[in-house]
Amino acid sequence: MLAQRKHPPATPTIHWSATWRWHISKDRTPHVFKCSPSLIRKQWLQEKPSPRPLPIPPFDYLPVDRMNRSQWNTFWSLKIPHNVRSVWWRLLLDRLPTRSHLHRILPDRCPLPLCPICLAAEEDAVHMMISCPNKKEVWKAGQAMLGTKILDPHLVWQALTFQSVPRSHKKQQEWLPTLVRYGRILQVIWSCHWNVVFEDISWSHATAMQRLQHGETARKTMGDEGRREVPESE
């Protein structure tokens, strides 16, 4: 005799609903389930990626929009000549007269956005100040001459735009000597740049280094070397 087969008990079928609804209890008090804002944001971002791409360094937010009061105070207190502070200030405001900018606003007078020094790349602010091959060499040799650690051009740019400079006044003190020396190199690059543009001459690395050396000699003769500078911690 065959034993009667026992069927497993039928499991109740659960019907999931995609809609939200309030669960009202008998005493009419709604049960609200906890969900933190960060969890909602995380879920939202997974399903809806940002329509705007993240900024790529060093083309981050403009320094003027990012720098805090302490960083501005440090900038204004740097012991650098007025003319280079003016140039640096325009760099922080993204108001440099680059060929790229001039070509955009005055295409008749500036038909090409090319760098007038190397004629090989578009001249934006980074190229104008740092990454033009000729200027890159001056930055490298200039940092060696002034006794500053030789950094990659993009790291120099991040310091010039205060991206890598600490936001606290106390920690900024270590950066003062480096920033002042960057200002001296910036001054030489700026003056040599406009000599090439206005006098229609070729870029001379030797001339740039002579100007930097001359400035250092004059500064030491005047005896104000490092009067407001703090020795480097390195």
Ligand SMILES: [Zn+2]
């Ligand atoms: Zn160039």
